[in-house]
Amino acid sequence: MSDSLSLHLTKYEEDAIKIIRQDIVAIGQAIDSDNEAKIKNVHIQMDGRYTTYIPNFGKSMYGYRSDDGFAYEYLDKKSLLHNLSIMKGRLEGYVDIFPIIKDSKLKQGINLSVTNTNEIGINVSFKDVSQQIEKMPGLPEEETNEIKDRISELEKINNEKMSKKKKWEKIKPIISFVLDKGADVAVPILRLVIQMKLGL
Structure with missing residues (x-):
């Protein structure tokens, strides 16, 4: 990738x-x-x-x-x-x-360029991020499962055949959820969002 x-x-x-x-x-x-x-x-x-x-x-x-x-x-x-x-x-x-995403929109004045040449690599990334969340020592099991569920949702959205606009509408609540979990959780998951190439 x-x-x-x-x-x-x-x-x-x-x-x-x-x-x-x-x-x-x-x-x-x-x-x-x-x-x-x-x-x-x-x-x-x-x-x-x-x-x-x-x-x-x-x-x-x-x-x-x-x-x-x-x-x-x-x-x-x-x-x-x-x-x-x-x-x-x-x-x-x-x-x-937040220089990348703010209020579920890209901040003005920032150019975001993502090149992804291997679609299989993105699926590996979802798995990797899920494993990374699982290994975080400070997260209770219930919260860990919640976050992993959101990662699975992202993967399903990524694989669904729908417009980028519809995908983005589905992703926005997930972004709000992970931003509330602190930087350790938010950063890897938001990198997945960026990799989804939604034309943001």
């Missing part, structure tokens, strides 16, 4: 990624500090910076409601640490994936 992935980021996007990388470091330092005041302060900063711009940024975090945002009066140190860990994973995913 031969794949070439060409991403051309604008200066604005390159600067944004630098800031995000700095924030990932700041979150890591806050977690390591074990200082509740620092942890809360960084949490508030990340909330203010990203909740508006990254869809579902607060999803699966303690004390978050989509209408009202975070209810800080209910967040203890353990909850804040949990949330920061998720934020860190999402920002890592943003840096790795």
Whole structure:
């Protein structure tokens, strides 16, 4: 299989990624500090910076409601640490994936070129990614099976004879699902999506 992935980021996007990388470091330092005041302060900063711009940024975090945002009066140190860990994973995913896919659409200003000369290779990739997910030590068995089911869905969609537009409509909920699982899960699965050559 031969794949070439060409991403051309604008200066604005390159600067944004630098800031995000700095924030990932700041979150890591806050977690390591074990200082509740620092942890809360960084949490508030990340909330203010990203909740508006990254869809579902607060999803699966303690004390978050989509209408009202975070209810800080209910967040203890353990909850804040949990949330920061998720934020860190999402920002890592943003840096790795969002230059390619954002809101289930390709980000403007980026040219995506994928060449795939071996269709059998893509099927091997589905199997490889499924095995990779199975070996992830931090995933509970139920969640592992859920993610593997989504990979099987992707493979079925890839093999179905339908328009690229219809395939993309079926794939969008899967993308939303995996983006919520953190960078380790999202990156390999989204690479499969890119390889599906949907003319995105």
